[in-house]
Amino acid sequence: LVxxxxxxxxxxxxxxxxxxxxxxxxxxxxxxxxxGGSSVAPTVTYATQAGSYVKVGDFVHVQGRIxxxxxxxxxxxxxxxxxxxxxxxxxxxxxxFHIGYNNAWSADKSPISGLLNANTSHVTLYTARASDAxxxxxxxxxxxxxxxGTGKNDIIFSMTYRAD
Numbered sequence: 001l002v003x004x005x006x007x008x009x010x011x012x013x014x015x016x017x018x019x020x021x022x023x024x025x026x027x028x029x030x031x032x033x034x035x036g037g038s039s040v041a042p043t044v045t046y047a048t049q050a051g052s053y054v055k056v057g058d059f060v061h062v063q064g065r066i067x068x069x070x071x072x073x074x075x076x077x078x079x080x081x082x083x084x085x086x087x088x089x090x091x092x093x094x095x096x097f098h099i100g101y102n103n104a105w106s107a108d109k110s111p112i113s114g115l116l117n118a119n120t121s122h123v124t125l126y127t128a129r130a131s132d133a134x135x136x137x138x139x140x141x142x143x144x145x146x147x148x149g150t151g152k153n154d155i156i157f158s159m160t161y162r163a164d
Contacts, residue, residue, distance in 0.1 A: 042074025074143030085163035089119035095161035
């Protein structure tokens, strides 16, 4: 279906065009995930940076893989940046980041999950390591936890969130 005017879409579960039941936006694309820091982004040479997304209405599903060949510096909490859309700006609009595979991190420093806060476009990465202080949601990784070397800091991930 192609609509000749804006603000049209496919209506689901209703017999009239009500906004709540209309899908007016569908998009597929790619994006480039990167590692970042809450204070200063690390310097990174990547072996793999692959991301894809599907957006239906305001729901966005992302997936991808990121792997490094060299890292240095950076400070603050370790983040995954470059999401294709900013998370919705509503209180309690959190989304969890699923890491299905991780490899080649320093011992006891591999990420197991992440958190996307409201009105942001980066994911803060978390680990289960007991040596770090908890921030109320888990144990935050730091930029210094990135491992320098070829084929390191490898994760495969996915997440669904609502775009602003």
